[in-house]
Amino acid sequence: MKLQPDKFDVQAITGYGPGWVALQNERIAHSVILGSRGERVDWHCPSFEDLTPGHFEILAGLKPELVIFGSGDRIRFPQPAWLQALIAQRLGLETMDTRAACRTYNILAQEGRHVVVALLLEPVA
Numbered sequence: 001m002k003l004q005p006d007k008f009d010v011q012a013i014t015g016y017g018p019g020w021v022a023l024q025n026e027r028i029a030h031s032v033i034l035g036s037r038g039e040r041v042d043w044h045c046p047s048f049e050d051l052t053p054g055h056f057e058i059l060a061g062l063k064p065e066l067v068i069f070g071s072g073d074r075i076r077f078p079q080p081a082w083l084q085a086l087i088a089q090r091l092g093l094e095t096m097d098t099r100a101a102c103r104t105y106n107i108l109a110q111e112g113r114h115v116v117v118a119l120l121l122e123p124v125a
Helices: 053-061 080-088 098-110
Strands: 013-017 020-023 026-028 032-035 040-042 066-070 092-096 115-119
Touching: 013 098, 053 080, 053 115, 066 098, 080 092, 092 098, 098 115
Parallel strands: 066 092, 066 115
Antiparallel strands: 013 020, 020 026, 032 040, 032 115
């Protein structure tokens, strides 16, 4: 699906599909962290089963107002033990499928919020 706002003033996701997202004209086909202040970090996690507390520590280190976790093509909730770094900093995390995470990130980023989205992009079989 292609997403087209009137105008983006922040880093925005402009499209998505199975196993990929687009950032402006660039297609990204691996898990990635994007932030409304221009943050972009490769999130070395090829599947949900590979997630560890370390993946969420990276998110806490970015110190956003809110973290959105796009858990793939369906909603899968992270284990509480993975979230300790976020909890310690009193950072909220919202979990949704990756498509919904992309849309929600764009809306919150356009509102001027410091939001980070962690997108789990699993290879398509």
